[in-house]
Amino acid sequence: MKPFDILRTTACALPLASIDTDQLIPARFMKRSRADGYGQYLLHDMRFDETGEARPDFPLNAATADGAEVLVARRNFGAGSSREAAVYALADFGFRCVIASSFGDIFASNAVNNGLLPARVGEADVEEILALLQTGGTAITVDLNDCLIRLGNRTFSFTADPIWRTKLLNGWDDLDLALSLTGDIVGFEERDRGQRPWVQLEDNQS
Numbered sequence: 178m179k180p181f182d183i184l185r186t187t188a189c190a191l192p193l194a195s196i197d198t199d200q201l202i203p204a205r206f207m208k209r210s211r212a213d214g215y216g217q218y219l220l221h222d223m224r225f226d227e228t229g230e231a232r233p234d235f236p237l238n239a240a241t242a243d244g245a246e247v248l249v250a251r252r253n254f255g256a257g258s259s260r261e262a263a264v265y266a267l268a269d270f271g272f273r274c275v276i277a278s279s280f281g282d283i284f285a286s287n288a289v290n291n292g293l294l295p296a297r298v299g300e301a302d303v304e305e306i307l308a309l310l311q312t313g314g315t316a317i318t319v320d321l322n323d324c325l326i327r328l329g330n331r332t333f334s335f336t337a338d339p340i341w342r343t344k345l346l347n348g349w350d351d352l353d354l355a356l357s358l359t360g361d362i363v364g365f366e367e368r369d370r371g372q373r374p375w376v377q378l379e380d381n382q383s
Contacts, residue, residue, distance in 0.1 A: 180348035188247035197257030216269035255284025
């Protein structure tokens with residue numbers, strides 16, 4: 178995965194709470210090949226009407242959303258089913274970070290495993306960020322090194338799980354993280370072998 182450290186981009190405001198994974202990608206599109214990209218299906222039933230026409234008042238259809246890599250929403254983002262395709266749709270659309278006051282647990286874990294940062298901020302800060310995006314410029318900086326968001330002349334702090342932060346900063350998946358701990362694992366095995374020799378298998382045993 179591509180490491181995530183400092184992201185300078187534009188943001189799209191989605192002032193809605195409890196956007197769930199079924200809304201992020203409706204189930205009927207999950208039969209499509211991931212190789213073709215899932216971005217076109219992101220929030221499909223909210224972005225388009227019954228005839229397939231784009232809803233002009235929906236934030237992701239606005240010209241200011243073109244090229245945005247940060248999505249800002251309200252609490253409980255990514256609730257619902259555990260479908261990882263919801264993260265695929267966000268990533269394939271071009272988003273690298275979602276800012277919200279809370280996230281569905283499984284969604285957040287899936288996000289990190291696909292290089293997408295779930296940046297958690299306080300509810301009051303979310304409201305201020307949304308207001309700034311809707312009344313001012315959309316240029317934003319997300320700094321994972323210092324866990325800071327800069328928008329206009331305002332700076333907001335966010336929280337991220339320390340392990341997830343390490344994975345994102347290095348562009349690691351779970352296997353990469355485990356390999357980074359090889360020295361610690363070998364050291365533990367050696368200490369354990371000396372402290373509890375009775376639980377060790379002989380070399381010729383399986």
